[in-house]
Amino acid sequence: MPIPPTVTETVLQISGITKRFGTLVANDAISLTLARGEVLALLGENGAGKSTLVSILFGHYVADAGTITAFGNPLPPGDPRAALAAGIGMVHQHFTLADNLTVLDNIMMGSEPLWQAFTRRRQAREKLEAVARQFSLAVDPHARVGSLSVGERQRVEILKALYRGARILILDEPTAVLTPQESEALFAVLARMVAQGLSIIFISHKLAEVLRVSDRIAVLRGGKLVAQADARSTTQGQLAQWMVGHPIDLPQRRPATRVGEAVCVLRDVVSAASRERLAGASLTLRGGEIMAIAGVSGNGQVALAELLCGTRAAAAGSVQFLGRPLPADPALLVAQGVARIPEDRHAVGVVGDLPVWENAVSERLRSPAFSRGFWVRRRAARAHAQRILQAFDVRGAGAAAPARALSGGNMQKLILGRALLHPDSMPDKPVNPRLIVAHQPTWGLDIGAVAYVQEQLIAARDAGAAVLLISDDLDEVLVLGDQVAVIHAGHLEAPRPAADWSREAIGLAMAGAAEPGA
Amino acid sequence: MRLEKRHRQSALALVLAPVGAVAVTMLVSALLVLWAGAPVAQTYALLLQGGFGSVFALSETFTRAIPLMLTGLAATVAFQARLFNIGAEGQLYAGALAAVAVGGLHGGTGFDQIPMPLLFALMMLAAALAGALLLLGPALLKARLGVDEVVTTLLLNFIVLLVVSMMLDGPMKDPTAMGWPQSVALMGELELSKLVPQTRVHTGLLWGLGLAVAVWALMRYTVPGFDIRAVGANVRAAQFAGVPVTRTVVLVAMLSGALAGLAGAIEVAGRTSYVTLDMSPGYGYSGIVIAMLAALHPLGVVLASIFVAGILVGADSMSRAIGVPTYIADVIVAASLLSVLVATLLTQYRVRLR
Secondary structure, rough: OOOOHHOOEEEEEEEEEEEEEEOOEEEEEEEEEEEEOOEEHHHHHHOOOHHHHHHHHHOOOOEEEEEEEEOOEEOOOOHHHHHEEEEEEEEEEOOOOOOOHHHHHHOHHHOOOOOOOOOOOHHHHHHHHHHHHOOOOOOOOOOHHHHOOOHHHHHHHHHHHOOOOEEEEEEOOOOOOHHHHHHHHHHHHHHHHHHOOEEEEEOOHHHHHHHHOOEEEEEOOEEEEEEEHHHHOOOOHHHHHHHHHHOOOOOOOOOOOOOEEEEEEEHHHHHOOOOOEEEEEEEEEEOEEEEEEEEEOOOOOHHHHHHOOOOOEEEEEEEEOOEEEEOOOOOHHHHOOOEOOOHHHHHHOOOEEEEEHHHHHHHHOOOOOOOOOEEHHHHHHHHHHHHHHHHOOOOOOOOOHHHHHHHHHHHHHHHHHHHHOOOOOOOOOOOOOOEEEEEOOOOOOOOOEEEEHHHHHHHHHHOOEEEEEOOOHHHHHHOOOOOOEEEEEEOOOOEHHHOOHHHHHHHHHHOOOOOOOO | OOEEEOOOOHHHHHHHHHHHHHHHHHHHHHHHHHHHOOOHHHHHHHHHHHHHHOHHHHHHHHHHHHHHHHHHHHHHHHHHHOOOOOOHHHHHHHHHHHHHHHHHHOOOOOHHHHOOOHHHHHHHHHHHHHHHHHHHHHHHHHHHHHOOOOOOHHHHHHHHHHHHHHHHOOOEEEEOOEEEEEEEEEOOHHHOOOOOOOOOOOHHHHHHHHHHHHHHHHHHHHHHHHHHHHHHHHHHHHHOOOOOOHHHHHHHHOOOOHHHHHHHHHHHHHHHHEEEEEOOHHHHHHHHHHHHHHOOOOOOHHHHHHHHHHHHHHHHHHHHHHHOOHHHHHHHHHHHHHHHHHHHHEEEEEEEEO
């Protein structure tokens, strides 16, 4: 990579970092350098070792072997204060701000000496304003953090690091919670920081944005540094291959061919007040079509998913399923042909302590297929579980093992198989679900499993099912959705064909802005 | 020092864990025996002999094991569903009181006109119902309002004991008991027959064994059994899969309370024939220990209750012979529980120093 000679000064040197957790090698002799004014992306799947590496860098963990040198001085291990003092700042994915305090208080917190009678608020504010001006990060120092948007809070986190004199900034999955516009704004901020000589480590698993923002990309897989590349000379396909270790077909857009009748109709649905709610949502789901719901998480997605999964009832409005009111009972729902993929596969999808085979039939245990009155038909249940394991290629644990022994991807395949494979289904006479409710179905999965899950959803759609896909991942929404609707503050924007949306329009709708020209 | 999850559990560790737990228990108890100034080997020998070494010893052990088995099952059913029923002691007394209310020699109630087998069934039913209803309140409070059932069931024990005391000094007082606070006796025909002549062990043992098998089959082979385990292991996932959560919690409460209530009725019908305030030396609480020792396995409860009963009975006779206080029995039971729990933990986690 032709790095201009002015920026080749190395600010951070990681050499031979190794960290083991039991038998698991989370980091295996990783060596990396970071130059002044450079954006280095750390790319890798869940469990590749990205978080472990930056936790060591920031002093949360102590490495078993290896050294770190920052600005020419060795960094003492296991000491976050030393990391801060050396000019390393970290912006966590989950913000570490106190909602009930102002921006200024949050930024001052921890940076004032303990034995000082009065806080130096005026100096602090002046310093904060100077830093904000320097990087064009406008924020009201007296605003309460709880009243800020997610993007603004992230800005406060960045300011907090800069206020403490960070010259190296680590950002952990910074775009996971942002709208596309907010992401663009963040990238502009990063560009300004780099231009002023700061260095950035940008952690992500999203290929497109990594190519977009970074100068250099380091790919981790299974704890090893498998590749480093110049962002300008590599491609998404190449990066994906490094991440998973073998060539991979990224999912392609396949539009719906035969859109059928309305399967499920929501009209002015209001859900009971809770942390997030639906406030008059209307939607029509048609057979043979994927309706993708985009939105910043926390805008009513959970309420919508729970409503259609039968675990929450509507307080007002109507939900019609195949012409009748949708029952608020999971077992009835499943019996009537609703296939459900919950957001949190560990906490809601399976009972981890119970065996795989019991989880494979848990939704239909009350049907005659798997119980006769009081008694469970164990043989039939085990046979069906075995069928799911084979048909959906669930590996890593047998039918008798507890479900928690499965990896995330295999657990999701089990849930998918449970939802999609009807016990009466025969190869020549398949019984397909009428409606599929998939809430974040690929969240946290590795690329291979993502492709598998997406293919299954497309196949189910082509077999005639109406699919509701709720996802925070805009790329997924745009690849899978035939129709796209945006959810904001409990309202659903009228859905439009995916081709009629631009990323910008979706982003504006996600932020709740009126769409331009509409 | 911290714990780290083991990625796989070795078969050797699973075998060694209980052996190690027994060894640690013996070691800890041996230290106390030494402190009491007695020879360790002889103490253990006497203890084993007193608990298991003769027909008489075994019959006493089994007699003691019967109520422990039932309260152990009560705790097992409830704990499987994460309903922490600490109230088996109260439910036991409620069951005993209900049994005497139905089958006691009150005179003039007309109950003695009912055919005895039917009255026996009614007596058992009343005891089961009394225990079940006593736990129903805390279970509903938990399911509907999230009230902590540990607190409510524990405190109910004291209320029940006071009610029992009131009944024993009031309406149910035995007029022939020379002023002792004890209830009227059960009708003779309702008492459980002896399993072995000349001993105290009675057919309650068969009730215990039968109920243990029934609970085991319920848990393993039935839909409600799945519901109970699913609700206990992960209530959100259970609800998502369509398990009727509130109904399951109520069912568990009824089952657990009924088992503890039956423990009371069977004690009265098999051993004491009337209710006194000291008929249970904490069988309800020991049931929790037994359920934990059995790792919440209904058939394990049978073995655990016989083990605990044997230690308690053996310690009595050992203490008479050699002068080590009977408290050593409590130490052994407590130490064995703790070592089993630690051993189980160590099969799943490894300890990292530093």
